Amino acid sequence: MADQPQKEQLLALRDRIDALDADIGKLISERARCAQQVADVKNASGDGEVLYYRPEREAQVLRKAMERNQGPLSDEEMARLFREIMSACLALEQPIKVAYLGPEGTFTQQAALKHFGASAVTKPFSAIDEVFREVEAGAVNYGVVPVENSTEGVVSHTLDNFMNSNLKICGEVELRVHHNLVVSSVTNVNSISRIYSHGQSLAQCRKWLDAHYPKAERIAVSSNAEAARRIRGEWNAAAIAPTQAAELYELEIIADKIEDQPDNSTRFLIIGAEEVEPSGDDKTSILVAMRNQPGALHNLLEPFHRNEIDLTRVETRPSRTGVWTYVFFVDFNGHQKDPVVRETLDEVSARVADLKVLGAYPKAVL
Numbered sequence: 001m002a003d004q005p006q007k008e009q010l011l012a013l014r015d016r017i018d019a020l021d022a023d024i025g026k027l028i029s030e031r032a033r034c035a036q037q038v039a040d041v042k043n044a045s046g047d048g049e050v051l052y053y054r055p056e057r058e059a060q061v062l063r064k065a066m067e068r069n070q071g072p073l074s075d076e077e078m079a080r081l082f083r084e085i086m087s088a089c090l091a092l093e094q095p096i097k098v099a100y101l102g103p104e105g106t107f108t109q110q111a112a113l114k115h116f117g118a119s120a121v122t123k124p125f126s127a128i129d130e131v132f133r134e135v136e137a138g139a140v141n142y143g144v145v146p147v148e149n150s151t152e153g154v155v156s157h158t159l160d161n162f163m164n165s166n167l168k169i170c171g172e173v174e175l176r177v178h179h180n181l182v183v184s185s186v187t188n189v190n191s192i193s194r195i196y197s198h199g200q201s202l203a204q205c206r207k208w209l210d211a212h213y214p215k216a217e218r219i220a221v222s223s224n225a226e227a228a229r230r231i232r233g234e235w236n237a238a239a240i241a242p243t244q245a246a247e248l249y250e251l252e253i254i255a256d257k258i259e260d261q262p263d264n265s266t267r268f269l270i271i272g273a274e275e276v277e278p279s280g281d282d283k284t285s286i287l288v289a290m291r292n293q294p295g296a297l298h299n300l301l302e303p304f305h306r307n308e309i310d311l312t313r314v315e316t317r318p319s320r321t322g323v324w325t326y327v328f329f330v331d332f333n334g335h336q337k338d339p340v341v342r343e344t345l346d347e348v349s350a351r352v353a354d355l356k357v358l359g360a361y362p363k364a365v366l
């Protein structure tokens with residue numbers, strides 16, 4: 001093959017790719033027909049609401065795709081391809097509707113796409129409360145909201161919503177977050193005196209802004225995408241925004257990856273009406289209300305420690321009822337249906353004023 005002219009080599013390789021694509025196409029169609037049959041089985045046995053989207057099964061499919069992978073594609077790349085195939089298969093069963101904290105171009109939209117794939121129908125809402133409300137009303141199947149950022153900590157508004165909601169957490173998404181400084185076609189880049197962004201993004205780029213634009217006024221707006229939209233009419237303004245928002249609003253990136261922490265990432269939660277079955281590698285999130293008394297936190301955490309359950313996050317919020325001084329959000333490894341988790345939760349329940357399981361769900365795969 002080495003002595004064949006380049007043109008012939010390319011022709012031969014492309015013939016091979018065409019043949020492989022034909023096989024892949026046939027297999028994808030066969031898989032899609034299987035998914036249709038899965039839907040028929042679910043419909044036939046469905047008394048009550050039929051669950052088409054099965055987060056635990058999706059996590060298993062993606063994990064298997066990664067385990068099987070022998071390269072040269074990376075495990076993540078392979079899983080992403082399967083993510084899209086499954087998204088298209090699910091759309092054949094039921095076109096899934098997902099509300100997210102918008103507007104278009106936000107990191108939350110990226111998280112929704114990463115988790116549900118491109119065949120889901122996604123709809124932006126302007127506040128976290130609205131995303132909760134849409135899912136509660138059944139207007140959409142699921143919602144996506146940010147919950148914590150590795151630089152700035154917790155998104156308290158999301159946690160507060162769980163206090164008054166019966167929705168369940170049915171998944172999590174992690175996203176590496178890169179920020180860019182963007183300008184519009186009318187911006188005079190030498191006289192930038194205002195920089196718009198979401199408060200958390202401004203905070204995540206604080207050092208960079210101090211070094212490069214110490215005099216510019218920093219203006220917090222409702223989202224990065226809103227910041228990107230705003231500067232289109234302002235000659236002396238720039239915005240901090242994700243690449244997607246820059247593309248959507250036709251803005252120019254004049255500095256990229258300006259976040260202070262290079263491993264800056266955000267975690268998002270998928271909220272829905274149903275509980276999720278164990279996938280084999282899960283997390284559980286609980287909300288606990290406790291009286292203000294000495295040793296209260298130790299009392300809460302001790303059973304987890306004794307039963308060797310790893311806590312992944314403990315967050316405190318002021319309770320709104322006034323009766324309980326503390327409300328804790330606790331995440332740990334394991335599923336609420338695991339016997340050891342069940343026993344631990346029973347024990348903890350007996351020690352606190354109130355305990356609510358917010359959800360047990362597969363750990364983020366991608």
Ligand SMILES: O=C(O)C(=O)C[C@]1(C(=O)O)C=C[C@@H](O)C=C1
Pocket residue numbers: 035038039052053054055057058061085086087089090093
């Ligand atoms: O296994 C199922 O229950 C399916 O519906 C099939 C399938 C898939 O394409 O693999 C599709 C959607 C579900 O969310 C999970 C998996």
